[in-house]
Amino acid sequence: MAANIKPRVKVPGTAKAGEAITIKTLISHPMESGQRKDRKTGELIPRKIINKFVATFNGELAFSADLLPAVAANPYIEFVVAVPESGIMRFEWTDDDGSVYDIEKKITVA
């Protein structure tokens, strides 16, 4: 299952200092809610979701979100940042099973 979990982000490669830029993120993940029953056995399928999303810029916290099972599969999160200088935006998604999926994007401030 973990093999096909793939994070994707859309970050502008260049920006002006202090300019408001929109960041779009998506991670392919079933977000199994723990409410569904297996159709064959009738047993509840255990919960397995991304419960935490964190975005940092040059190591400093930029945005975070706590997620619960009511967030749709393949959780999509969009937010706005303004960065003062060039640097690396890092995104981390934490799974219920403890795995952390991450991706990094460079933003150049011209």
Add this chain to the structure above:
Amino acid sequence: MKLSRRDLFALAAGLGAAGLIKLPAYASDDAVEAAIKKFAGGMPKTGGVDISAPEIAENGNTVPIEVSAAGATSIMLLAAGNPNPGVGTFHFTKMNPESRASTRIRLAKTQDVVAVAKMADGSTAMARREIKVTIGGCGG
């Protein structure tokens, strides 16, 4: 809100009339209120928070929604008609010029979504908005 015996009977009669023999496991208003109070430390005033979402969501499995509140440090989103009301919480920092975030959520049926914002100055605010759902998003 405390339910009296009389209220319970009225409620049961109402549910029966609506043909709901099986009691669905939906969140009660109490659970929603408790979640709001736990987050905000009391009942916040209404206003100052925007919820942007379709009026009618065809598919409850993925309903786009955007919340924003000027000056908010965090915004919690609740779905009052889901089995569990909690949806998630966004935390903003100095690096966010606008306290605004979008995501996609699951809605089990037509219901109100509630957004509660905590402001930098410690005050709180909330908004409530109904979203009609054609196909519920929590089924198996």
